[in-house]
Amino acid sequence: MLQNLIAIIAIAVGIVLWVRATQRKLVILDENLRNAMSQIGVQLSSRFDALMQLLDLTKDYSRDDIEILIETIQSRRTVITAKSTADDVICQEGLISEALLKIEMVTEQYPGLKTSPNYIKTMDAVQTFDNMVRTSRLIYNDSVAKLNQEIRMFPVSMIAGVLGFRKRDYLDDQGTKAGISSIKRVA
Template sequence: MWWIAVVVGIIVLIVLWVVSTYNKLVSSREFVRNSMGNIAAQIESRWDAVKSLIDATKKYSAHEAETLTNITAMRGKVDRSSDAEQVVKDDNLFADAMRQIDVVVENYPNLKADGVYIQAMQGIDKYENNVRQSRMVYNDTVTKLNRQVQQFPTSIVAGMFGFRQETYFESSSAKADMPQW
C-alpha cells in the first residue's frame, strides 16, 4: 500500500512542476509581448512626429508632402502581437520617409529654420532613441524566453503547450543609411 502513496506523490510533484514551468513560460511570453507593445507605442509616437514634418513641408512643396503622406499611408500597424519582421518593414518605410524629408530640406533650406520642423526633428530623435532602447529590452526578454524554450526539461513543457522561440531584432541596413541632422 505504501507504494501507491509514493506513486501518487511522484505524480503530484510532476504535475506541480509542469504547472510551475508552464506559468514561467507564460510570464516570459507576456514580457516579450509587453516589450513589443512598448516598441509599438514608441513607433506610433515617431510616426506622429513625421506627420508634423509633413505639415511643415506642405508650406514648401505640395508634391513632396503628398509623397510623404503616401509613404505614411502604406505603413502597417505595429502592436504587441507584431513580430520583429513587421517592425523592420515599418522601419524601412520610416527610413524612406526620412530620405524624402531630407530631399525636401535640401531643396528648401529655409525649412530647417521652421519651428515645426525643428520641434518635429527633436521629437523624432527622442522617439528613435526610445525605439532603440525598447528593442534592447525586447531582445533581452526574447533571450530569456528562448533559453527557457530550449533548455531541458523545460523544453518538454514548452513543446507540449506550443511555446516557440521568438526572433530577435537585428541591425538594419536602413538604420545605417538614415540621414543624420
C-alpha cells in the same frame, strides 16, 4: 504494493506541480515579451505622428512629392501590437526611414526649411522618439533572450512546445540604423 502506489502518486503529483510551475514561468516571460512589443508599438506610433508633422512642414516646399509620400505612409502604416512580429516592426521602421530620406532630399533643396524653428523642433521630436524606440527594442530583445533561453533548456524544452511556447526572433538593428543615420544627416 501500497508503497509503490504512493510512490507513483507522489511522482505524478511532483511532475504535475513542476509542469504547472514551468508553465507559469513561461507565461510570465511571454507576457514580458508582449509588453515589450507593445511598448515598441507605442513608441513607433509617436514617431509616426512626429514624422507626419514633419511631412506637413515640408509640404509647403515640395507639395507633390510629399503628398504622394503621405498617402504611401498612410496606406502602408500598421499598428504594432503585442501580437506583432519582429518583421512587422522592421517593416514599419523601413517605412519611417524611407520617409526620412525623402524629407532629407527636400531639405537639401530648400535650406530655409532646415533653419525653420518648427522644423528643428519637430526633427528633435522625431529623434527623441527614435531613441525611445531603440530603448524599447533593447528591452524586447532582452525579453526574447530570456524566453528563448528558458525554452531551450532541458527539461523545459520537453514541454515548452506542448504548452504552446515557441522560440521568438530578435529585432536586429538594421531597421533603426537607417533611420538614425537619416535623422543625423537631416538635422
